[in-house]
Amino acid sequence: MSACTSCGACCASFRVDFSVFETQERGGSVPDGLVVEVTSSTRRMRGTDHTPPRCAALTGKIGATIACGIYEWRPSPCREFAEGSDACNRARNRHGLAALEGF
């Protein structure tokens, strides 16, 4: 079973930027109310550049039970982020969670 459903660390560690064309406004799937403008061509998940960062779409408690409120509509960086990757383990470390091994 994926460790992600009891983690969520990556959703509260990194800026999540993607093309404006991934937003609903421009024909994509990411809800417009959850994004902020970065440049004319780039959007960011709201909250991911806050201090501390936490995506506005994330519900629950990091390291306990979490969920992405827009899982089916999440942007490409979230779809591509690999469980067990170096970045994953950096995020987990940041939140005091043990590194994943064996990926």
Ligand code: SF4
């Ligand atoms: S930090 Fe890694 S284990 Fe945690 S939710 Fe993200 S991909 Fe999954």
Ligand code: SF4
């Ligand atoms: S959109 Fe979902 S998967 Fe992506 S950072 Fe936000 S909560 Fe995490």
